[in-house]
Amino acid sequence: MPHTVKEKKPLLARVRRIQGQAAALERALEQESDCSAVLQQIAAIRGAVNGLMAQVLEGHLREHLGGDERTPQERQEDLEQVLSVLRSYLK
Template structure:
């Protein structure tokens, strides 16, 4: 997948924020924080990962399924099949 430089930086910044959130979970567990607080941290990470996944899925669909630059139906089908397989894994 070819990310534009601008989008690549944006995606990497999102990943860095998620890393920080995961580190927050580890600190919360290490410090013995209340279960409810740790659960909130976990929920925030899940939401952030879901948002990242949605953004990358959208980019994939636009570039590899819906783009007018795609020359063949076979290439378009490959792009669709790839995202279907990923979604099946992700939604398990």
């Protein structure tokens, strides 16, 4: 995916923030923190993952479906691929 190479630095920054949030969640569970704090951390992680997914998905759509250099067949294949990923993500 060329678009992920172009956006490598911000994508890796997002992933590292998610890793930090997951580590904080693990610590909260190990320390038997209050349920509301654990739930808040889970919600933060979910939001961060959703943001990462949106950023990669947008890049993919722009790169593979937005350009004029793609044939209709290639666009259809890319569309089916994106739909398959979205179906599994939204389960």
